[in-house]
Amino acid sequence: MNSQTVAITEAVLAKLKDLPLEQQQQILDFVEFIEKKYVEKQLNQSESSGKRIAGLQKGKIWISEDFNEPLELKKIEE
DSSP states (O other), X not given: OOHHHHHHHHHHHHHHHHSXXXXXXXXXHHHHHHHHHHHHHHHHHHHHHTOOOTTTTTTSOOOXXXXXXXXXXXXXXX
């Protein structure tokens, strides 16, 4: 982080600490909204450019513990 980013972050945190809990929650909701909007914008840009963004689906899939185990071949009787 550069010094300007640190200064802005510290200023936001200082003001945030002085707000009532309800307003802090509103700020958190707004930050999450902006974050989601930014991710969606990146996703749309990557779809149009054909590039993928790693980590967008993190935690949304499941793979079996035995995924890499060899499959059993069953002999088909005729």
